[in-house]
Amino acid sequence: MAPARSILSACLLLPAFQQIAAAAAPAATGQFSFLTFNINGLPGISNGVPGKKSDNHKTMGSKFAQYGYDVIHVQEDFNYHDDLYGADNHPHRTETSGGLFKGDGLNTLANHPWEESTFSRSKWDECSDINAADCFTPKGFTAMTMELAPGVLIDFYNVHADASATEADLKARRDNIAQLAEFIQTNSADRPVVIGGDSNMLYTREAETVKILTDLDFVDPWVELIMNGTAPATGSSTPECENPAEGLECETLDKIFYRPSTAIDLQATYFNYETSKFLQEDGSILSDHNPVTTNFYWTQL
Ligand SMILES: *[C@@H]1O[C@H](CO)[C@@H](O)[C@H](O)[C@H]1NC(C)=O
16 A cells, blocks of 8 residues: 555645746757758769769768768758668658659758648749759758757758859859748748758858848858858858868858747857768768758757
C-alpha cells in the first residue's frame, strides 16, 4: 500500500507545484544548426567536380545523416534526388518538385516538422538567359513555417536567385531579391525568419541588392561573426572564396540571413564553410559550391 499512497500524495501536490513553476519559468530557449548547400545536381554538367554525380549525391546524403544538421537547404537538387534522399535519414523532408526543366531544385531536410499548408514554392517573375540560362527551369524560392519546439515557429526561405553578372543578370537578381523581400514582409511579419540559399549575390559586386534585405533588418551571420559587423563595399578587395574555401574572410554566393521577431529572439552563434566535411574519399570536392553553416540560438521573449 505504501507505494500507492505516495503516488497519491504526489498527485495532490502537483497543481500547486505547477503554479510555482509557471510563475518562475524562465524564457524557453533552444538552438539549432543550419546548413545551405548548392549540390550541383544538373545532369551532364560536371562544373569541375570529379566523380559520378549519383555517387557524389549518395555521399552528400550520407554526410547529412552523419552530421545531423537540424535544418538543411539544398539547391540544384535536380536529377540525383533519389540518391541524396536514399542516403539521408532526416525525419522531415520536402518532396521533390522534379528534375531539370520541371523542378526548382530546392529542398529542405530537417529534424523538426512543419505544417504542409505553410509550405510553398514561388517562381521568380524575372530571369535572364543572357549568360547562365536561368530561365530553363523554374528557379525561385520556397517558404515554410517550422516548429522548432512547441509554439516556437520560425519561417525558413530556401532561395536560388538568377546567376551571373551581366547587366541583365544584375537586374534580374535585384528583381528576385525584391520579390523575396515583398513575400517575406507579407507572410512573415510576425515570425522570425531564416533565409539560406544560393543568392548569387556578392557584396563586392552588388551591395545595393544585398541592401534590400539588410534594410529590412536582416543580418548576415558571415558579416556579423566573421567580418566584425562590416559588409564589404561594392568594388572592395574581399576575395571570393575558392572551393574548398581558403579561410572564413572570403565571400561566397551562398548566403544566410536572419531576423528575429518581437516574440522570439534569434541570434547566430557560429559560422563556417563546411567543405572539409564534404569531400570524396580521395579528398576531391563533392560540389562546385562550399556548404555554409550557422548555429542559431532562440529565446522566447
Ligand atoms: C575581426 O576582428 C578580429 C579580432 O579583433 C580580427 O582578428 C580580424 O582580423 C577581424 N576581421 C576583419 C575581417 O576585420
